[in-house]
Amino acid sequence: MRKIGSVFIGFVVVVLSVTGCKKEVLPKPSGYLRLDYPEASYISFQNQCPFSFERNDAAVISGQSNCGFTITYPKMKATIYLTYKPVQNNIKELLRDAQKLTYEHVIKADDILEQPFINPDQKVYGMFYQVEGNAATNSQFYATDSTRHFVTGSIYFYAKPNFDSVMPAASFVRDDMKRLLETLKWK
Template identity: 30%
Template sequence: MKSTIPFLSIIILFFTMNLIFSSCNNEEDSFIPKPYGYFRIELPEQSYTKLEGDFPYSFEHSKYAKVVKNESQYAEDYWITLKYEPISMAEIHITYKEIKNEPKLFMEYVNDAHKITFNEINTARSSAIDQVIDSKNGNGIVFTISEGEVPTVFNYWVSDSLTHFLRAAMYVPTSSQNDSLAPILKYTKDDMMHMLETFEWKK
């Protein structure tokens, strides 16, 4: 028994050293995952051009945005979409309604715009929402700014409450990556604000 104790000790020490060295090697050779990263987005310098076509409204939009007819099944006259050619991850949808000097129609359009916005926010469980009511050139303007994973992060409607009602909304197909798209969202939002600053109804 006396001769076997040192032998067992040597065997235990041998396996212990093997485990230590093997664990060191495994740590060196093991794959260490890196934090998620996103492609750097190069955006062109903002430049604008006047909206062309026979529309009851006018504004300056980004020259990088192609104006196309809204092809949805609910589309009406003068509904358009601004599609960014170098930026395929954001679109601006423009919808238009004629009020015809009917207060009930005006309130109906306001309620519809409100429902569309809040339904999208509630469905996506947005973390925040802010509304700012403004007035410019005799028009009422309501902004809706939402934060979180929502398809519509910024929109507004503008109306003279008598004849015209227009809603502009920024849509982001990949709403689950809004944090990574922050530069695009800001870029498009700035374009929408320029559209509003140059906005006017045609007589």
């Protein structure tokens, strides 16, 4: 009986010495990705097209045919696509197409916020759409003077649409697109 007791005590000592020598495991504190973007500086963009606007000087603008542009943000892998169309008694069709383009994202979007835009001094009227969720685009807009000019814009990222991952960059580029809309002038 005494032999069994000493074996038991020896076993307990071995178990305690093996398990008691490990370092205490502590959970790691939550970490957050810090993305610092430079203060935006804007410059006026003008060319032969019938409109002008201000753009972020860190972005690269490329011209396409028919006054369509791409404004690229290389560090963020994002692009704003601008399209211009003249109004030729087809304002209803242009408005319907612009709204349809936005609402095609409703399948993946959690919410689509509409913000009307009115600048009577420059005769610029339109709508700014903020698309929440894992949609292909985060923001879109259209602007018109209702009689001669119609411009649409949308943001796309060269990444799988994961709203949580691209949200800081999307907010930065969305602010630039709002600035573009607010400074849009017809010639």
